[in-house]
Amino acid sequence: GAVVSQHPSWVICKSGTSVKIECRSLDFQATTMFWYRQFPKQSLMLMATSNEGSKATYEQGVEKDKFLINHASLTLSTLTVTSAHPEDSSFYICSALDRGYGYTFGSGTRLTVV
Amino acid sequence: QKEVEQNSGPLSVPEGAIASLNCTYSDRVSQSFFWYRQYSGKSPELIMSIYSNGDKEDGRFTAQLNKASQYVSLLIRDSQPSDSATYLCAVYSNTGKLIFGQGTTLQVKP
Numbered sequence: 001g002a003v004v005s006q007h008p009s010w011v012i013c014k015s016g017t018s019v020k021i022e023c024r025s026l027d028f029q030a031t032t033m034f035w036y037r038q039f040p041k042q043s044l045m046l047m048a049t050s051n052e053g054s055k056a057t058y059e060q061g062v063e064k065d066k067f068l069i070n071h072a073s074l075t076l077s078t079l080t081v082t083s084a085h086p087e088d089s090s091f092y093i094c095s096a097l098d099r100g101y102g103y104t105f106g107s108g109t110r111l112t113v114v
Numbered sequence: 115q116k117e118v119e120q121n122s123g124p125l126s127v128p129e130g131a132i133a134s135l136n137c138t139y140s141d142r143v144s145q146s147f148f149w150y151r152q153y154s155g156k157s158p159e160l161i162m163s164i165y166s167n168g169d170k171e172d173g174r175f176t177a178q179l180n181k182a183s184q185y186v187s188l189l190i191r192d193s194q195p196s197d198s199a200t201y202l203c204a205v206y207s208n209t210g211k212l213i214f215g216q217g218t219t220l221q222v223k224p
Contacts, residue, residue: 006157032210034212042216043202043216044158044202044214045214046212046213049210049211091155093157093158095212102148102160103148103160103204104160105158106157107156108157
């Protein structure tokens with residue numbers, strides 16, 4: 001089946017620093033990947049749609065200059081949280097669409113900003 | 115009105131009972147519907163997808179879709195304690211996005 005690898009699974013960083021999260025489709029090519037954020041006891045909120053070879057599409061209220069998305073290849077999308085602050089602490093999950101298996105999620109990244 | 119609505123629960127059922135999870139959606143033209151299970155601290159895993167009106171069964175799980183009522187449900191037969199998790203209803207919107215409900219927490223008590 002379709003497998004999406006997300007790395008790292010957890011990260012702790014200091015306030016003001018940047019953190020990069022990687023999302024890879026291992027056995028299929030993903031022209032489109034999605035980035036979600038989930039706060040405790042809340043549902044997944046779509047942050048942005050990552051398109052291979054073009055700019056990402058951000059949801060309303062998501063700062064594109066703070067959450068940098070790069071989708072340079074058909075198997076890799078990255079999300080960089082720039083100048084992270086404690087309120088950015090959350091569970092970040094990527095997803096990729098495989099035509100045969102539908103949406104597959106990465107294992108998620110727990111970000112804690114101290 | 116939220117695009118996808120679920121009762122947050124918790125829904126508590128005894129072991130062996132049927133758990134019934136419900137979801138309504140607002141976009142009448144939606145065609146694809148999904149149920150995901152999410153354990154605490156983990157990412158969602160797909161349980162069922164359904165695209166046509168009626169029932170779709172897979173093992174102990176049955177998804178039901180009624181497009182006229184904009185309603186999709188998930189039944190879990192012979193509920194087990196390991197089924198205790200948050201169940202997320204998701205709808206593929208006509209904008210090409212997968213929109214999630216807030217999730218229903220299910221507790222199966224031994």
